[in-house]
Amino acid sequence: MTRSGSGPAVRSVVACLFAAVLLVAAAPVAGGADAAGEHAYHGSVNPEPLDRGESVPVAPDDRDADARPDADADATQVADSDAIRLRNELSLTDEPGTVGVTTSAEIPDRVTEFRVTLLNANDAAIEPDGFERADDAAPGESVWEWDGETATPSLTYAMDANDTVEETGPLGARGTYRFVDTGEWSVVRTPRTSASWSYTGQYDGQVRLTRENAVDGEGAASRAMAFLGPHEERVREAGGQRYRLIVPAAADAEATPDEVFDAFESASSALQVGARDEMVFAVVAPTDGVSWGVRGLQLGDADLWVRDAEPAGTADDVWTHEYVHTRQAYRTEASGRWITEASATYYAALFALERGAADFDEFEATLARGERDPDASAVLADPGTWERNPDYTKGALVAGEIDRRLRVATDGSASLATVLRELNAAGEPVTNERVLDAIEAAAAEGADAETAASVRAEAERLTTARETAETWDRAAHAEAFGETPARVGYAIAADGVRATGEYRDRPVLRDPVELVTGETLALDVEVANTGGAAGEYDLALTVDGETADSRSGSVAAGDAVTETLERAFAEPGEYAVRIGGERLSVVVSEPAPPSVRGVSTDADRVTAGDSVRVTATVGNDATLPAGGDLTFRVDGETVATAPVRLDSGGETTVARNVTLGESVGSGGTDGVDREVTVSVAGPADEASTTVTVGGDGPVGGATDDGAPGLGPVAAAIALVAAAGLLGRRDREP
Secondary structure, eight states: OOOOOOSSSBSOOOSSTTOOOBOOBOSOOTTOSOTTSOEEEEEEEOOOOOBSSOSSOBOGGGOOTTOOTTSSOOGGGSOGGGEEEEEEEEEEOSSTTEEEEEEEEEOOTTEEEEEEEESSSOGGGOEEESEEEOTTOOTTOEEEEEOSOOSSOEEEEEEEOOEEOOOOSTTBOSSOEEEEEOSSOEEEEOOOEEEEEEEEEOGGGOOEEEEEEEESSSEEEOSSEEEESSEEEEEEEETTEEEEEEEETTOOOSSOHHHHHHHHHHHHHHOOSSOOOSEEEEEEEOOTTOOBSBSEEEETTTEEEEETTOOSSSTTOHHHHHHHHHTOOOOBOGGGTHHHHHHHHHHHHHHHHHTTSSOHHHHHHHHHGGGSTTGGGSOTTOGGGOSSOTTTTHHHHHHHHHHHHHHHHTTTSOOHHHHHHHHHTOSSOBOHHHHHHHHHHHHHTTSOHHHHHHHHHHHHHHHHSSOOOOOOOHHHHHHHHOSOOOOEEEEEEEEEEEEESSSOOEEOOOTTEEEETTOEEEEEEEEEEOSSSOEEEEEEEEETTEEEEEEEEEEOTTOEEEEEEEEEOOSOEEEEEEETTEEEEEEEEOOBOOEEEEEEESOSEEETTOEEEEEEEEEOOSSSOEEEEEEEEETTEEEEEEEEEEOTTOEEEEEEEEEEOBOTTSOGGGEEEEEEEEEEEOSSOEEEEEEEEEETSOBSEEETTOOSSOOHHHHHHHHHHHHHHHHHHHHOO
16 A cells, blocks of 8 residues: 545655755845855755555645755765754653654754744643744644754654554555554654754855654664564665665564565566665564554655565565555646556556566456446546545556556557656656656657557546456467566475374374474475466475475476475474475474283183284374384283384284293193283383183293293103103002
């Protein structure tokens, strides 16, 4: 979106904003030259304009038709002895809805009089130091005169921070705030002041005014906007601009700083409409607890905020929209007002398409909003016919149609950017007639006069009648703009996050992904090309910043392929996984212990030396897979082990054949039965049962492999010995 203010006339103050006006009268004051041959002069600086291009028009007293870019000079441009330095220092207060301000001035020796007017101060409690209230101030004005003695006079006061609006339209956010102080943090306008002064000396050494905004405590301030509170500042320099991004601690940003910077840099490169501001100041506006009235707002020359919920790079990208506003250095009359939001909305969609961040369907859907009533029936050049905000919808479609026609008519040598470059150079407020003149002039750069007049006539019809354009198809777009580039995008497929291995092979939840050691994360990634030409892809799976797996290839226009990338995890821990722009948090733990729920055998009584099949029922009550070894025991003696692996909530049985006999020293040769305890132990618990073993068999217990217990040779010897003993008994008298 957008910029702010109130009033019936215009939405934007677009000529070199934040340049305060220096009006210097060369005539000497009454009394003429002094004894030293010097003259007295007067200077003044008007209030800094508020904003450009918001849906609520700027009030007349917030504009300055004479604004010049050199009026608010940097300190480096003015000798120290010739600069009045006006500084606003902002601070949080204990009263939500207000911020504290101290406005101070450093005044050179040559200055004899200095007056400052506070335009958005709470006048009820101003604490002056070296200033006195002016006697000739008009009712309601807060005008203060320097006492002529204090070296650094100041005014300390409270400033209302909250600014509300009921916004509708594409960038409305169903809330009320445009600026707010929550008590913990603030996004606010900077204080607005005007000043005037008198000074002595030679005219070629005129006294100038410089401005500075700062924050007392945590925060950051620019010319038109400030953030107060805990934050992180990120900076990128590119294309002759410096981007400052303020990320409050209270913000939960949808777009990363790099994504925001990429959107700015891409728009800066694509938008050749004149000089760029040296610095862009942007704030991520927290949405927790604040109902913003708009999704974003641009203020002054190059200050803006965008809600933390807004992504960057889409066809409806608010970050790009607000950046485009920073490149609109014109002012408009009512009839030309539509071009400001129209071009910002259109370019946000076009740039996303051209850099492959949006496909043609998304681009077309954004512009197609201008085909629907009531916006489609509004007259763009007559805001009195607007029911909502057709400049965002119909205006964007019309701006796109003008761009398309200019490109076709001139074989690409002119475009809508040519028109905006001409408007930026305009010295007077832009009317719709001026827009049409610029369109015709742009068309004439590469077409004959008749064609140029035809392009103008179509633009006039679309802006002055209750008619709208129609969105164009891919073929028409390719003719005017060239074939849309390949747009290769990546997305993890539905059920495309899988855990594989000996525990399970199935999709798992992804917030976070929970694995156990030994498992492998498998990601099924759909690679789709929604552009107009074949495109290459280079897909990498990274874990904690290191590439773990990769795939590359080519995908035809309109086609899609699925690639599977994998990474095994052997150690517990938390891992940051990225693939195709998506982020996953992977938590790896040791397997849960399986639970032994019961033990059974296939026989309750066996003859010593016979085998019994022992079956353990094992389950997993944990949310993670379970794993470990089961131990089979006979009377506490281990006779076998078996591994078990279970998915969460799973249950299985594990069986082993165990040979049972009498324990050593049990006296089993007398044919007496005995109870044998058969048990199965897991890592955390144990279950058991009993089996009756007949007394005629061998001693001990064993699995089917014969160990431990008595083997076949030992059993044969025992049988022979027993037979001899019985024979001797038969021969006794």
